[in-house]
Amino acid sequence: MQSDSQALQAQEMPEEIQLTLLLSGGQQYSLLIEPDNPLVQQLFEVLVDWEGKRSRRLFQVPIGQGQAMLTFPCDRLIGVISEPPLVVQAPPAPTGHQFTTPSEPEVSHNPLVSDYVQLEQFLAPHEHQHLLDYVLEREAEFVSTRTSTGATNYRESVVMYSFPEFSQLFEQRIRAIMPDILAKLGLPSFPIGQIEAQLTAHNDGNFYKVHNDNGSSDTATRELTYVYYFYREPKPFSDGELVIYDSKVENNYYVKADTFRTIEPRNNSIVFFLSRYMHEVLPVRCPSQAFADSRFTINGWVRRG
DSSP states (O other): OBOSSOBEEOTTOOSOEEEEEEETTSOEEEEEEOTTOHHHHHHHHHHTOTTOTTTTOEEEEEETTTTEEEEEEGGGEEEEEEESOOEEOOOOOOGGGOOOBTTBOOOOOOTTSOOEEEESOOSOHHHHHHHHHHHHTTGGGOEEOOOTTOOSSSEEOEEEOOOHHHHHHHHHHHHHHHHHHHHHHTOOOOOEEEEOOEEEEEOTTOEEEEEOSSOSGGGTTEEEEEEEEEOOSSOOOEEOOEEEEEEEEETTEEEEEEEEEEEOOOTTEEEEEETTSOEEEOOEEOTTOOGGGSEEEEEEEEEEO
């Protein structure tokens, strides 16, 4: 099978191969199919479709030995596992889709590798200072964080859920840059729904153990997680890095692999990554234990409309 965009090498293939489709949100579906079935080529064409020319295609795939039909838009497809392997030869991504900085690795576009984008100087200096002043004046409005499962010793920090003066600003800024963020992550565009935000402070010994952000029915439409870091200078705390784990698939769910990326909480920077990634916040060391010396974030989620 050949096309202008890719070639599938299937020498000495059996009569049927097994394809496992990886869909955003953590779903996985397997099917047996003939190597020369046109669906095989169509699936791989979508995966190497850098310019998004097929972004409106709707797939209908028989599953359960033909007793059911899986229907999904192609922008939900993020990977295909083939047994035995099919080798896809794709052209280099256009320059506009590449994103490298001196301190960050080049995006790999491997669906099981944790790609992220970190942008520096997200707010103007006067906005950054205004945000710091705003937070320090409202220490009494912060409450202890909790998890949806009610687990203890899993998350320690304080949070403020209502801060419209800045949550609205962040929603506007994030909506404006979302096309560029998706391009940098090598993701197809999708309809942007709600953009959530909360204001969190981590002080001495605070942490958040390994979790993902869209693993329940009420969070399933979260596509991207973002974390904006801000704090006083000179930096009054240490550690508190964000660790994003690579993924592997077990029992139809994405789970963390042994490899990971460690992101430094740089002042006035914002990080974007897929909400399905397993991640954690390492314990913060803040010798003064003063609220004003905390590691502050505005963090939230971009939902699919």
